[in-house]
Structures are given as C-alpha cells and as structure tokens.
Amino acid sequence: MLIGAGYGKLAVYLGELGEYLSDVPYVAYHNMDMQNLDVEIGFPVPKALPGMGDIRSGSIPEGRVVSCMYRGAYREMVPTYTEMADWIEKNGLQPAGTAYECYYNGPEYPESELLTMIVMPVL
Secondary structure, three states: OHHHHHHHHHHHHHHHHOOOOOOOOEEEEOOOOOOOOOEEEEOOOOOOOOOEOOEOOOOOOOOOEEEEEEEOOHHHOHHHHHHHHHHHHHOOOOEOOOEEEEEOOOOOOOHHHOEEEEEEEEO
C-alpha cells in the first residue's frame, strides 16, 4: 500500500509541474532485508526536477545489468530473483548495488498478467 500511495503522491506532484513520464514507474531496492527494507519509488522524467518535501530528483546509474521480464503476481517473484542470482554467480559476475523493478502494467490487470522487468546491476 505504501508504494501505491507514493505513486499517487508523485503523480499529483508531476501534474502540478506539468511534467510527463519518460518511461515506466519503478521501485529501487537498496537492500532486500524484509525486516528493514530500504526502497525508493519513482517515475522517470526527461529532466531533473525541484524537490518538494520527501520527493527528490535522482538518477538511475548506468552500467552492466542482468535483466528479465517477469509475468505474474508480485508475491511470486522470489524464485525469479533466485534464478537470476544463480545465473550471475555461474557466469562469474557479482551483484553490484541496487536492484530495480520496472512496472509495465498495474493493478487493473489480472495478477497472472502483470509485467515487471527485474534489473540487477553486476560487475
């Protein structure tokens, strides 16, 4: 629910500025500690914008990534993350920082049709 409320707040802010999205919304997972989760939610926009309260402008760093397009319920994504982590290790790579989920559709679709790109930076 926190993520949905955050997206709503961001949408209002962008509307007030007359700005448009340049890509799909995302969540950045700065850690995967489910007891003390550190996430960032955002909408990509074409330029840096002024902050307001807890809304800040930022950027997604460039670099090598491993990614996949996942279709299905969000709560069933753990095996996909595990498979990606195994692939990274088997191919001599190392995870490098924040993992991203980019949402290509949303709650208006059946859970079985939700499309999420998972992006994991690597070294």
